[in-house]
Amino acid sequence: MRVLVIGSGAREHALLLALRADPQVDALAIAPGNAGTASIADQHDVDVSSGDDVVALARKVHADLVVIGPEVPLVLGVADAVRAAGIACFGPSKAAAQIEGSKAFAKDVMAAAGVRTASSEIVDSPADLDAALDRFGPGAGDAAWVVKDDRLAAGKGVVVTPDREVARAHAASLLESGHPVLLESFLDGPEVSLFCVVDGQTVVPLLAAQDFKRVGDGDSGPNTGGMGAYAPLPWLPDDVYRGIVSQIVEPVAAELVRRNAGFSGLLYAGLAITSQGPAVIEFNCRFGDPETQSVLGLLDSPLGQLLYAAATGTLADFGELRWRDGAAVTVVLAAENYPGRPRVGDVIVGSDADGVLHAGTVRRDDGAVVSSGGRVLSVVGTGPDLAAARSAAYDILASIKLPGSHFRTDIGSAAAEGKIHL
Numbered sequence: 001m002r003v004l005v006i007g008s009g010a011r012e013h014a015l016l017l018a019l020r021a022d023p024q025v026d027a028l029a030i031a032p033g034n035a036g037t038a039s040i041a042d043q044h045d046v047d048v049s050s051g052d053d054v055v056a057l058a059r060k061v062h063a064d065l066v067v068i069g070p071e072v073p074l075v076l077g078v079a080d081a082v083r084a085a086g087i088a089c090f091g092p093s094k095a096a097a098q099i100e101g102s103k104a105f106a107k108d109v110m111a112a113a114g115v116r117t118a119s120s121e122i123v124d125s126p127a128d129l130d131a132a133l134d135r136f137g138p139g140a141g142d143a144a145w146v147v148k149d150d151r152l153a154a155g156k157g158v159v160v161t162p163d164r165e166v167a168r169a170h171a172a173s174l175l176e177s178g179h180p181v182l183l184e185s186f187l188d189g190p191e192v193s194l195f196c197v198v199d200g201q202t203v204v205p206l207l208a209a210q211d212f213k214r215v216g217d218g219d220s221g222p223n224t225g226g227m228g229a230y231a232p233l234p235w236l237p238d239d240v241y242r243g244i245v246s247q248i249v250e251p252v253a254a255e256l257v258r259r260n261a262g263f264s265g266l267l268y269a270g271l272a273i274t275s276q277g278p279a280v281i282e283f284n285c286r287f288g289d290p291e292t293q294s295v296l297g298l299l300d301s302p303l304g305q306l307l308y309a310a311a312t313g314t315l316a317d318f319g320e321l322r323w324r325d326g327a328a329v330t331v332v333l334a335a336e337n338y339p340g341r342p343r344v345g346d347v348i349v350g351s352d353a354d355g356v357l358h359a360g361t362v363r364r365d366d367g368a369v370v371s372s373g374g375r376v377l378s379v380v381g382t383g384p385d386l387a388a389a390r391s392a393a394y395d396i397l398a399s400i401k402l403p404g405s406h407f408r409t410d411i412g413s414a415a416a417e418g419k420i421h422l
């Protein structure tokens with residue numbers, strides 16, 4: 001099987017490594033890729049938001065399967081174009097990708113499917129802001145305000161704060177630039193990312209993971225695209241895991257089918273395990289980054305065959321997934337100033353070590369690998385338990401040099417120490 005992967009992050013680097021390990025995969029291509037993926041796949045520079053360009057590339061490399069990593073091409077309908085060209089595609093249609101692309105659509109689907117989620121309100125005029133803020137936050141019984149940019153924002157458009165002025169300032173600046181704001185009730189409790197391979201009504205869950213959205217240790221500082229992740233979750237009881245699949249993901253998949261927007265691809269449920277049980281923070285229409293780097297680090301089943309089964313509507317026959325024992329911890333190395341405008345163009349030393357996945361990297365003409373984005377590398381450590389996987393990841397990180405870079409030192413530490421309780 002010849003597989004074309006679309007994307008350029010450490011998630012796509014992890015997808016390529018897992019695809020390469022599948023004995024039925026014999027050729028890999030990627031667009032646009034990065035300095036790390038260039039050594040394991042044929043790299044092509046095309047506009048991945050253009051269905052026509054992706055189809056032309058898929059034909060050129062004779063792809064049997066196209067795997068679309070990021071949300072932007074999915075929301076724009078690139079998977080529809082690939083399927084219309086008669087090529088199997090892992091990734092939802094434009095209609096189904098609205099589960100991530102439109103928060104209003106996602107809330108409507110969840111309401112129809114009877115799934116618990118935060119209550120929310122859209123504010124589109126500055127004149128309505130203060131009254132709306134009064135209906136959320138500490139005055140309304142929530143520990144914090146949750147203020148979201150109502151567009152795709154790569155995880156960075158969300159401010160969660162107990163400080164009304166901070167909440168107000170974020171909302172006001174979005175409104176001033178003409179963007180509607182979503183206010184949500186605050187969901188308290190540890191977060192879970194559950195990735196499910198879905199084709200229509202068939203749902204195959206992967207290992208549950210947890211990611212770390214804030215930039216600093218102890219969940220301090222602003223939200224980012226994700227600074228680290230670990231899997232599996234030793235503190236998540238099996239019945240809660242199974243309940244998320246049967247009471248949240250399966251009903252949502254069924255509701256999408258009912259709306260003629262059946263989902264084919266990776267349905268990602270982001271949840272908080274509240275005192276009243278799991279509640280959805282958001283759905284995404286693709287693999288999450290950096291959780292994928294941890295989850296795929298433990299997958300023993302052949303990924304190419306799994307994704308091909310979903311893409312061709314035969315997932316129900318695929319059977320149970322197999323996982324390696326132990327744990328995987330991913331730590332993101334970020335450029336100076338990330339999640340603000342990152343410093344780029346610095347030489348990275350040590351980025352070719354085992355367990356290092358590339359994201360914002362390019363190879364310069366002189367052969368040096370240099371930084372080109374905010375999240376530069378993902379370092380993945382595995383081991384018999386979380387503590388061992390943590391040490392493995394941080395040992396690799398210690399051998400990498402990038403001026404001004406930063407990373408969190410506490411990825412998976414609370415779970416490793418048994419400090420997460422439901």
Ligand code: AMP
Pocket residue numbers: 118146154155156157158160184185186187188191213223270281282
């Ligand atoms: P999102 O971009 O919607 O994934 O939000 C980014 C992060 O903000 C989530 O991973 C949570 O940590 C936090 N967050 C978003 N919505 C809520 C909510 N309603 N209650 C509590 N935390 C939230």
Ligand code: GLY
Pocket residue numbers: 155211225226284287288289290291
């Ligand atoms: N890990 C968060 C995301 O991929 O959206």
